[in-house]
Amino acid sequence: MTTNPADRIKPPVVVPRDDPHDKFVTTLKQAGYGVIHKALTRTVTLPPAEELTNSDLWRQADWLVVTSKTTVALLPDPLPNPTIKVAAVGTATASALRGRGINVDFVPNDHSGTGLVTQWPGGVANVLLPTSQLAADTVPQGLTKIGCTVNRREVYTTAAVEELPEVIAQSWPSVGAVVVTASSVGRALVKLVEPLGWRRQKLVALGKPTAGTLEELGRPADAVASSPTPQAVLEAVESLVA
Template sequence: MAAALAEAGAEPLLLPMIDFERAPDQALLSAALDRLAAGEYGWLVISSITTVRALKEVAATRGVGLPALVPPGVRIATIGPSSRRVLEAEGLRVDLAPAGRQSAEGLVELWAYADDAGAAGGDGAGITRVLIPQSNLAAPTLAEGLDARGWSVETVTAYSTVDYPANPERRLVTSLAAGEQAGQEARAVVLSPDEANDELAAGSLDAILAASPSAARRIHDVLHPLEKTRLIAIGEPTAAELERLGIPAATTASAPSPAGIVDAIARSLNP
């Protein structure tokens, strides 16, 4: 995102707000992945890039690559192009992902009913169990939506979302193949909360991007004043959280991707 913004003529400033730690109960996650390897699930839903990192870390502790956790008969669903790209770089095939509404709601809309064997959500083999490894703060939208369509959904905490910085002993540090292929980190200034608030007080920040509902909550708690800047939401769930917090977004990205974010910021600053 920082590289795309810089290329478009913006000055990206990074402010770490949230971080990620391994799930506190690794035994529960490990047991769910054992059931996955045994073919007890028809679908695996990976709804975030951080989930990929958490699962890759578990695979590494077992001395295997991420694809070894997923047997050939299991289908994989995800939320959008960024997570699809990351999964494919790790060697996993994505069978279902929304192209339009890239959110949990968009994925549920695509998903067939459990008795519709062979369709988008049917596995054709009578396995109607779905595994969703996720954040400890994940909304129930996806699980409840698939449950309403007749699927047997099991959620398991794959990682914990925490305030930045994470505990060094529990922090997720496993790198992703997609990041390694990119070859370089985007060059951008990293601010502290105090520095960001000084910039806000001076009215020198034109926009703040909220990249997740968790980040939206931290923005509400940490950054002040927000009246002189525009808030940009990466997607509908983040926009809804900003609205709930009383700091509505000026605009929402049409797609949760670097290009979508650049477009949203450009539209907000230059209507």
Template structure:
């Protein structure tokens, strides 16, 4: 019970937080859900989605960078009664891969490093040169992956299939109360938008509370950590492996005083 008496806030959506919740509770901690993000279909871009789906067979690779990308892309195929053609699939992250596997979709490439750079490095230059790649994405997708692939000679199209927006049902009162009463030990963030939306939801007062709080902040990776640092906040915990299990292990290591988990 290495997290006994620790209250850890999860800012992910409930369907994405199950594994993390279970792992925290297994170690005796209390997991509290405060989702900062909501995802909705990008219906205003249906025409663009339909155009790219109509020529799916022209692509060599289909790259999914999140569970939501899989979910909303496949939903659009199902709505149009369209079968996924024989196309190579790359998945960034174990949860993205699991989502594809549950749908019976074979995966041809999963990078060891769950990042844009990790995926680019997993390809060889010869594999990418002239390769046609489709990336279903969100309205907040970073350009790092697309830019990197293009630099290696790939022809890349990024099409928005869903939008990431601030959670309209975020419980401000409960979160503020826990923070003020020093009842939150760690807040976990699995994306820059999870943190940025929290700041947007709480406004300046909430940011000030975070800055003066003793609560520890945990970021899933360096990109998320940079977003937190840009607001003048310190990131205390970054897992070596960007998974729910890695996050819990990093939190445990932090409280056990292992310096390599302290950022």
């Protein structure tokens, strides 16, 4: 008797985000997975975030480049320069900006720092780049190489939570996959689960930079999502646990 793949019991998947309405969470749930959603990192605001209220900082910029949803929450409301053009690294960041009432002028087809630089529509421009202290240099270096003046402000960093959330710790032996959404999440995951050890858990990296970090940590990704979208994450998970 042949078993229908849809009838197979699917192992739990960890998505390290607190929001139960997160699109990765809801897409996996709709596909029949039990999803454990709990953040493994916390955001630490840094002093340069206060400088984002400085109107001179904004008057000097032609473009605002936003590379994470976390940055969006730290932007002043309203933006001091209402005519500034805005670029978002991906659809999630763009949605967060629009949710704040900020018009988005550019989102690259390749939702990555490399894609943003490669498809950059702004020519030579003054760019304001509020970002994470841990962010790669891909965007500022790439834009500088094409003639832009980039004002990078490291407005936050990300730190691991103090201990592995209990709901993840209790379920860890049966977890089938973990969606590693960023390099900082990968670092936190490896640190926090070390006392429990690794068994059947597979790692899905959200992009090549995160996969590279996991490689450096000695826990190579078992799959890399082809794009930072819910469907791509689902396909990567399915490739490992189906």
